[in-house]
Amino acid sequence: MRGIRSRLALSLVALVAVTVAAIGVGTYAFVDARLRASLLDEADRQAQFNLSVLVPERLPDGVTREGLDSAGLAAAFRLRGDVETIVDFHDGGTPWVSDGALLGAIGSFPAELRPVVDAGHLGYSWQDVIGQPSLVVAGHLPGAVPGTAVPVFSFVFPATSIQEALEQLRLGLIAAGLVAVALALAAARVVARGILRPVDSGSAAAARIARGDLSARVPAGGADEFARFAAEFNRMADSLASTVERLQASEAQNRRFVSDVSHELRTPLTALVAEASVIEAGLDGLAPDARRAAELLVADVRRLRILVEDLMELSRFDARAEQADLRPTDLGEATRSIVSARLPGAAVHGPPAQVVVAADVRRLDRIIGNLLDNAGEHAPGTPVEVRVGDDGANAIVTVGDRGPGVPEDVLEHLFERFYKADASRHGGSSGLGLAIAAEHAALLGGSLSARNRDGGGLEVTLRLPRVVSESLLAGDVLDTARDDAGGGSDAGSAPTEQARPNP
Amino acid sequence: MDARILLVEDDPSIREVTAIGLRAAGFEVDTAADGAAGLERWRQAQPDLVLLDVMLPRLDGLEVCREIRRASTVPIVMLTARGDTIDVVVGLEAGADDYVTKPFEMVELVARIRAALRRRRSTAEGGAGAALELGPLAIDTAGRTVRRGDEDIALTRTEFDLLVELAQRPGQVLTRDQLLDRVWGYDYLGDSRLVDVAIGRVRAKVERDPANPELLVTVRGSGYKAVR
Numbered sequence: 073m074r075g076i077r078s079r080l081a082l083s084l085v086a087l088v089a090v091t092v093a094a095i096g097v098g099t100y101a102f103v104d105a106r107l108r109a110s111l112l113d114e115a116d117r118q119a120q121f122n123l124s125v126l127v128p129e130r131l132p133d134g135v136t137r138e139g140l141d142s143a144g145l146a147a148a149f150r151l152r153g154d155v156e157t158i159v160d161f162h163d164g165g166t167p168w169v170s171d172g173a174l175l176g177a178i179g180s181f182p183a184e185l186r187p188v189v190d191a192g193h194l195g196y197s198w199q200d201v202i203g204q205p206s207l208v209v210a211g212h213l214p215g216a217v218p219g220t221a222v223p224v225f226s227f228v229f230p231a232t233s234i235q236e237a238l239e240q241l242r243l244g245l246i247a248a249g250l251v252a253v254a255l256a257l258a259a260a261r262v263v264a265r266g267i268l269r270p271v272d273s274g275s276a277a278a279a280r281i282a283r284g285d286l287s288a289r290v291p292a293g294g295a296d297e298f299a300r301f302a303a304e305f306n307r308m309a310d311s312l313a314s315t316v317e318r319l320q321a322s323e324a325q326n327r328r329f330v331s332d333v334s335h336e337l338r339t340p341l342t343a344l345v346a347e348a349s350v351i352e353a354g355l356d357g358l359a360p361d362a363r364r365a366a367e368l369l370v371a372d373v374r375r376l377r378i379l380v381e382d383l384m385e386l387s388r389f390d391a392r393a394e395q396a397d398l399r400p401t402d403l404g405e406a407t408r409s410i411v412s413a414r415l416p417g418a419a420v421h422g423p424p425a426q427v428v429v430a431a432d433v434r435r436l437d438r439i440i441g442n443l444l445d446n447a448g449e450h451a452p453g454t455p456v457e458v459r460v461g462d463d464g465a466n467a468i469v470t471v472g473d474r475g476p477g478v479p480e481d482v483l484e485h486l487f488e489r490f491y492k493a494d495a496s497r498h499g500g501s502s503g504l505g506l507a508i509a510a511e512h513a514a515l516l517g518g519s520l521s522a523r524n525r526d527g528g529g530l531e532v533t534l535r536l537p538r539v540v541s542e543s544l545l546a547g548d549v550l551d552t553a554r555d556d557a558g559g560g561s562d563a564g565s566a567p568t569e570q571a572r573p574n575p
Numbered sequence: 576m577d578a579r580i581l582l583v584e585d586d587p588s589i590r591e592v593t594a595i596g597l598r599a600a601g602f603e604v605d606t607a608a609d610g611a612a613g614l615e616r617w618r619q620a621q622p623d624l625v626l627l628d629v630m631l632p633r634l635d636g637l638e639v640c641r642e643i644r645r646a647s648t649v650p651i652v653m654l655t656a657r658g659d660t661i662d663v664v665v666g667l668e669a670g671a672d673d674y675v676t677k678p679f680e681m682v683e684l685v686a687r688i689r690a691a692l693r694r695r696r697s698t699a700e701g702g703a704g705a706a707l708e709l710g711p712l713a714i715d716t717a718g719r720t721v722r723r724g725d726e727d728i729a730l731t732r733t734e735f736d737l738l739v740e741l742a743q744r745p746g747q748v749l750t751r752d753q754l755l756d757r758v759w760g761y762d763y764l765g766d767s768r769l770v771d772v773a774i775g776r777v778r779a780k781v782e783r784d785p786a787n788p789e790l791l792v793t794v795r796g797s798g799y800k801a802v803r
Contacts, residue, residue, distance in 0.1 A: 343588035
């Protein structure tokens, strides 16, 4: 997650960690230096005292191994602090040591000590002596002549306590660092939440608008950067809402107009259709010219009727006045009966096994009927094949002809209103048949698609959601709305939309 | 065939050409231009069938239909606007036997009128009518009467034919399509609401509790059956 939240947390934690580390390292170095300095002071004082006071006092006749043993100097040195002593006589013999274990340690003393000591100073070195962190302070008796075999005293002070103190300090610093980082994380969360709360409310509002709820607004308040964003956002939403409202109003007006026009046309159309059908029955009594004109009139009235009825049908879809009356339907059987009523010459193939869908037979009739009309109009005289089957998820009816097909780029426009693939062709259809079929298909929860067939011709496919046959055939799932519709029930209750099956 | 038809339609062109077409088909036609006049003509002429526009001035077609049904079982065919589905159901519940949507061709209209008249004729002239029983109902197919005990039940012709279709085959399920074919004469995709509404009307007259029918039972997913 690379959100603001995590970036904020990361920055804060990094900042705190760096600060804590810097402070820790500084503290550690400071304490380390102080502790060493104070031990060094102490060791220095003690070595001075030992060399200038204790040794001359106890061994006034010069320093010898025997003298050292007998004078009890080791014990005397220890009295003033925990210290071990090595005396190197530089005479080729074994150094004198207060503790036998120290014998091997002399070799580990750094060479740089020698010149310092020879110059008459005290030299010192921080180092491990027989496994213990220690401070070694070396020097010879005051007044000794350099270059001669002067015994050099090395005092080994244990520095373990410094080490332990530093160890504890390190642990303490690490613990404090972890606590600081944890606190930083918590603080980052709190801060991030504070910063992001308005962002969250902004994105929630945007999501609501995306879902079509144009009334969503961002709570505006305060004078920070976000308040400006909120104000702009709300202004945008206002203007969007008013634009959409305007568009919806004008669209509703258009639809109402189409619907009104079709309704107004109905009465004269009813008269025309009835008149034309009376004229048609009396064609034989007319003079040849009048007869031809009357024939044309009858055909044109029929065309007009189809156009107006198709328009009215579409305007009902636009007004969302259409409801599907879904019932368990044997698609193969329904298709066969529709085809035999509409285009008896067409061949119906399949389905291999019974295909049951939740459908409305009258709508199926409109869909398949319009597809057959379309095939008959654009591929006259060619064999029409109807196929029923399923592709697992969907039940399928295809209507294929052997006509010229349509150019590939036209396929997707085929279901648009008044779309004519071939502008020069004027059949008896309104140019709305496929658009109407697609509306019906959508109402049944399905869809229409078209493709050019191998070997020429157009094939339109109706897909409908398949339903598990057993439950449907038992009639328990769908066929309930019409039960007991009588008994003086409410007039509007009969054609109700029923539950859509879950695909 | 010289059946007398009363045509109630307000649009003069539609009224005139429809009358011409019906006369050409052999009917005797009486016309009225609004609901009140239609009701008046019906009282005077007692036609064999009433062809009734739903949208009428003065007294609307549904009201006329209810008024006629109060006194008569004459076949009534409504002229409705296509797609006005509420109109269709309300018209059927008001007592219409069938409906034809506008615009219509004369052939369709004549076919619907003949089917409505044939229902009456086939049973009226059937001669060897049989007596059927369904629960407490005594059905006389020759006299076209239904009695429950001493009580006469007045059914329209469509309602009577529907009851007889089912009562003749007790226990056997008839689908809506079968009933549309046998009672209304639709051989392809009739409006199944015709059946449902008519069943409702029959139940309202013959069932003890129309909400819980015992004689004419719905068979889910199939249709209806009579239970003796």
